Amino acid sequence: MGASEASHLNSFQDINKMPPEGNKSSTKKTDSLEKTLCEGNITYSSEEIYGLNDFLGNEETKNEMKEIYLQLSGGKVFKSMGVKPDRSFIFYGENGTGKTFGVNCIGGELANEGKRILIARYEIGQYGTAYINKGSVILQSFFDEHRSLLKNKENGINKILYIFDEAEVLMGKRGSNKNGHKEDDKLLNTLMLNLQQISNSDEEQYIFFMTNKIDLIDDASIRSGRVDRKVKFQNPDYPARYELFSSAIKKINDKAKYHVIRNFDLDELAKKSDNFNCVDCLEIPSRAVKNKVNEILIERTNKNIPKAYIHQRILIDEIEKQRLTYSRTKKAKIGFQL
Numbered sequence: 329m330g331a332s333e334a335s336h337l338n339s340f341q342d343i344n345k346m347p348p349e350g351n352k353s354s355t356k357k358t359d360s361l362e363k364t365l366c367e368g369n370i371t372y373s374s375e376e377i378y379g380l381n382d383f384l385g386n387e388e389t390k391n392e393m394k395e396i397y398l399q400l401s402g403g404k405v406f407k408s409m410g411v412k413p414d415r416s417f418i419f420y421g422e423n424g425t426g427k428t429f430g431v432n433c434i435g436g437e438l439a440n441e442g443k444r445i446l447i448a449r450y451e452i453g454q455y456g457t458a459y460i461n462k463g464s465v466i467l468q469s470f471f472d473e474h475r476s477l478l479k480n481k482e483n484g485i486n487k488i489l490y491i492f493d494e495a496e497v498l499m500g501k502r503g504s505n506k507n508g509h510k511e512d513d514k515l516l517n518t519l520m521l522n523l524q525q526i527s528n529s530d531e532e533q534y535i536f537f538m539t540n541k542i543d544l545i546d547d548a549s550i551r552s553g554r555v556d557r558k559v560k561f562q563n564p565d566y567p568a569r570y571e572l573f574s575s576a577i578k579k580i581n582d583k584a585k586y587h588v589i590r591n592f593d594l595d596e597l598a599k600k601s602d603n604f605n606c607v608d609c610l611e612i613p614s615r616a617v618k619n620k621v622n623e624i625l626i627e628r629t630n631k632n633i634p635k636a637y638i639h640q641r642i643l644i645d646e647i648e649k650q651r652l653t654y655s656r657t658k659k660a661k662i663g664f665q666l
């Protein structure tokens with residue numbers, strides 16, 4: 329494979345991964361990442377530091393993300409005025425709308441200001457059936473270990489953001505879990521105790537629960553007083569889809585350094601993608617380009633890589649394919665007869 333081919337194909341990598349080496353913003357982001365991350369046995373949810381501007385989507389959700397960021401950044405002001413910032417959050421709603429990504433953006437925004445942020449993800453699936461009867465012990469040590477990192481001033485960690493993805497597994501309605509009620513109750517009690525402790529203390533710890541199955545969650549666990557703020561994530565509306573397509577296309581064209589996608593009409597793309605989630609809108613342009621790459625690779629007869637491009641029709645085809653996939657899976661899920 330020639331060098332030009334390699335670099336050409338590079339531009340088709342997943343838009344959500346790090347930008348290619350040598351890109352100025354990537355160098356800046358990597359530097360700040362090194363300053364921000366701590367050594368040790370800690371899982372980070374993101375390879376790249378994002379900021380609030382990277383979070384796209386509906387205006388209300390973007391505003392929620394900004395407000396949560398203010399809760400996390402303005403701790404001293406809250407204290408000086410005799411109140412506490414929100415410490416616990418539940419992000420719920422449609423999949424692929426940026427619930428997990430939202431926390432990365434909030435954490436990244438703080439990190440880019442020079443704060444040392446630790447994003448600690450509790451891998452619920454990982455502690456599944458193999459750890460029956462040990463769940464609450466493991467959960468407690470998860471909190472204890474991270475808390476001790478925060479107390480140890482030497483490592484300079486300013487804040488810990490705990491992420492509990494698939495929260496319905498831990499906070500399921502009583503009696504709905506397979507593992508036996510006693511252990512489930514112990515696990516939930518441990519979680520609630522730590523939640524209370526985080527809320528009572530002045531330590532900079534924040535908990536983010538995430539779920540796309542809120543109806544499976546025990547209401548008592550997330551009632552106000554326990555979880556401070558609930559944020560509903562919905563599929564992007566027209567302006568959000570417009571922005572998502574625009575951002576995805578721009579990223580591809582910037583990486584390719586020429587207009588791989590041209591003569592596109594964002595208005596039409598946004599109008600035709602009603603009910604799509606954020607991930608769909610971000611992926612459609614890259615899927616369309618990948619198809620073009622495949623075509624080139626199959627048809628290619630000489631070594632020169634043409635500066636191939638795609639246009640509106642191809643993007644619309646990709647939207648239609650996605651809609652077809654949706655209609656098939658949704659019908660299957662809710663038992664419609666074809």
Ligand SMILES: Nc1ncnc2c1ncn2[C@@H]1O[C@H](COP(=O)(O)OP(=O)(O)OP(=O)(O)O)[C@@H](O)[C@H]1O
Pocket residue numbers: 344382383384385421422423424425426427428429430539540561606607610
């Ligand atoms: N609102 C958004 N703004 C920008 N990028 C987004 C947004 N939503 C999703 N993405 C992109 O899609 C990827 C997947 O989204 P994410 O995992 O955050 O969705 P989710 O709501 O947590 O989905 P699930 O419910 O399936 O866990 C993100 O890493 C990000 O690159």
Ligand SMILES: [Mg+2]
Pocket residue numbers: 427428429493538
């Ligand atoms: Mg998620």
